[in-house]
Amino acid sequence: MDPSKGALHTEVMTSRAVRPGALSWIAPSVAGALALSACGAAEPEADLVGDTDYAPASLQEASSVDDVVAATTRIGVDAQGSFSNGTENAVVSPASIVMAFSMLAEGANGAASEELDEWLGTSGEDRTHALSALQASVREFDGDPSAIQEDDLPEVPLLHLANQVTVREGG
Numbered sequence: 712m713d714p715s716k717g718a719l720h721t722e723v724m725t726s727r728a729v730r731p732g733a734l735s736w737i738a739p740s741v742a743g744a745l746a747l748s749a750c751g752a753a754e755p756e757a758d759l760v761g762d763t764d765y766a767p768a769s770l771q772e773a774s775s776v777d778d779v780v781a782a783t784t785r786i787g788v789d790a791q792g793s794f795s796n797g798t799e800n801a802v803v804s805p806a807s808i809v810m811a812f813s814m815l816a817e818g819a820n821g822a823a824s825e826e827l828d829e830w831l832g833t834s835g836e837d838r839t840h841a842l843s844a845l846q847a848s849v850r851e852f853d854g855d856p857s858a859i860q861e862d863d864l865p866e867v868p869l870l871h872l873a874n875q876v877t878v879r880e881g882g
Contacts, residue, residue, distance in 0.1 A: 767847035768840040775833045775841040782832040783809045806845075813842055814876045846872055 787805025795801035
């Protein structure tokens with residue numbers, strides 16, 4: 712999918728050894744992305760989405776799931792250290808970080824694509840199938856977070872996954 716044409720939506724993720732210092736750019740990148748997303752950009756005129764029906768991969772057919780889980784754990788540990796420096800409390804979501812950068816990897820090319828593939832541990836269909844299968848495996852916990860009341864917590868955990876990458880035309 713051409714990222715210059717609009718929104719990207721995909722299920723992706725993976726693993727491989729992460730070289731020391733590979734995450735030195737993640738904290739500023741994630742913080743910058745979060746800050747930019749909160750700036751209230753104008754709504755796009757129309758949502759551009761793929762015309763492919765979503766069919767999640769199963770955990771059995773996704774060959775890179777174990778690698779994805781290992782990479783997500785490493786990325787989470789590194790991100791926790793980057794955000795807290797060991798002296799402050801910090802909450803990070805390794806799955807969210809991997810999901811966001813995996814969506815980015817789907818539209819990347821050249822050196823950026825190679826670096827993301829190395830950092831995420833796999834590429835292409837293996838990454839897509841692994842994240843799709845992991846997302847499908849937690850779908851039974853999906854629900855509306857705004858429906859939860861502090862004094863009436865649900866007996867079954869609630870986990871709502873949402874992802875979208877929007878690329879502004881012209882840069």
